[in-house]
Amino acid sequence: MAKSEIKINKERCKGCEICVVLCPAQVLDMQDFKVHVADIEKCTACMQCELRCPDFAIEVTRL
Amino acid sequence: MAYNYEEYIRKGRLPHIWCPGCGYGIIMKSMIRAIAEMGWSKDETVIASGIGCASRLPGYLDFNTLHTTHGRSLAFATGIKLANPALKIVALGGDGDMSAIGGNHFIHACRRNIDITVIIFNNNIYGMTGGQYSPTTPLGAKAATAPFGMIEPDFDLCKLAIAAGATFVGRSTSYHALPMEKLFKEAFSHKGLSVVEIIAGCPTGFGRKNNQKTPASMLLWQKEHAVTQKMAEKMTAEEMEGKFITGILHQDTSKKEYVENYDTVTGFKAEGA
């Protein structure tokens, strides 16, 4: 059961990959130059991706 | 819970103009959280800026916002504060804006100790015009106008602020999103001129020319080179080489705030009083 829900705003994502590299659990990857949730099960809801997304494109909700 | 930034962002203004991977968006988020934590109302908050990438920030936020001329945000902000001291004022700009063309306003605002928070977005480069060297470009670094490497020594903006008389000086980085938020709150709470320098990466104008090829590698560089005051105390000079100290570097609460002092000394009488 996933611990979190990750909402990606594709309109705002500029594909900088900061979230992909800094995610400690390899939850995210890239698809068509935008961030994509590859494996939500691994997410610990640490919020690092949301905090460091410069583009206000990621919202993480703890479930 | 996801943080509700939208409350403070003007409708329809995002996406912002900053390049992919620019750290300024991270700083803007920390600013929003800090202002929200302070409980400042949108109506009483003023964000002023100069010219440059960082200076586009005020346009995105739902406060009283002022995008001024190059380097002059503190001069405009000084007028605003003297006209209405009840307003909470943040003046921000990049390293070139605040320490080259605006250097004179910066040191004199520090000296006066007027109750304004200055945030310097230091990415070591002129980003908007395409990566020319700034007063904080490190020796040897490449820039569009330093194709052979930077030959001018750089400014330490925090030391400059302390020497000029700022009563609160701190530093953080765009990697340190939460410590940065805390530092902003401490600066906002300080009565007098507070200066916060945020080390940020410019992947487009600086990183590409200087072996920091990706935005993430720029953030990780910041993480590796930032040391807290406590860590620094235990480190040798050799170990400190190339590192910089983050957190509050200087605070002095003994100096009088400019407008309060002005009103006391001059016997200022508010209208109707």
Place this chain on the structure above:
Amino acid sequence: MERERKFLQGNDAVALGAIYAGCKFFAGYPITPSTEVAERLAAWLPAYGGRFIQMEDEISAMAAVIGASLAGVKSLTATSGPGMSLKLENLGYGYMAEVPCVILNVMRGGPSTGTPTGPSQADIMQARWGTHGDHPCIALTPSTVYEQFSQTVRAFNLAEKYRMPVIILSDEIIGHMREAIEIPAKGELEVIDRMMPACSAEEYKPYDNSQLVSPLAPFGAGYRYHVTGLNHDEYGFPTNSSKLIGLQEERLLLKIEENYDDIVQTEHFHCDDAEYIIFAFGSSARASKDAVLNLRKKGIKAGLLKPLTIWPFPDKDIVKYADKVKGILVPELSLGQTVREVSRAAGGKCKVEHIYRVDSEPISPAQIEKAVEAM
């Protein structure tokens, strides 16, 4: 408050005029021959609920004045040539962002440091075209100590009414001379305050292109908007829309063009039957007035057309006389700035001649009389 008779220096009269107009903020930088304005307001403003600051340079003084005005306070700065050169950057910002404020330039000799203690009238074109880009301009030219007072009040009124910086072009003689004047009683001169928005915060457009001048809400009053020196839309946000950019640029100039009659003020001294018109302002107008009286004693019908508004240029008044008179003489402390405008306005309908002094001394009535006699 009754009228009060006072023996005043011209610069002091500007400071008193500013207080009369409700000025509550002054930012400046010491510069001869305008410094007395800063000195007086440093002493006087706190008692009237105003604040004074001596900034680190002229650039920041202009910036602080605009900042204070955005916070809802009538603001003034005072300077002279070299300082005016530095203020031009933020003066342009004031036009673009439509922020009311008043700038006094007590003209001295130039270029560069020039002669700080000598008069000049050579900043006329700088006032009009100094800052870059097309922009509107209102500039007033007092020639007596009383006018230093009254034109300062008018400068604030025009600034508030048309939401823009207004320049007072005085000169070293007018700024430093002393005359006895009657300070008008409260209410005797009109004092205008900027229009405040009557709509809700959501509906507020600080730069509405469908009207020439929009109300200006002060920062902190609940109307949160954006201010920028970039071309902007009606809410103040930067725009690249060529339609909006064009509308805005044209509106800034239309504010002046459509209100020419309200803004332009001139004084006509013995002009009705004049065969020769002397067009002069500031200290040169004083000598010209004497010259008119002396010439009339000699049987020469001379008159003085004295602009109190030099920008927008009083074309209509010149046109009115151009086809009736034998000639217009323009005495000025400049090698030929004002005379070019007079010639343009006269459109070849009469002779336009120019006399000048640029050696830091004023023009004498005798010099003017001689020139008219030779016309």
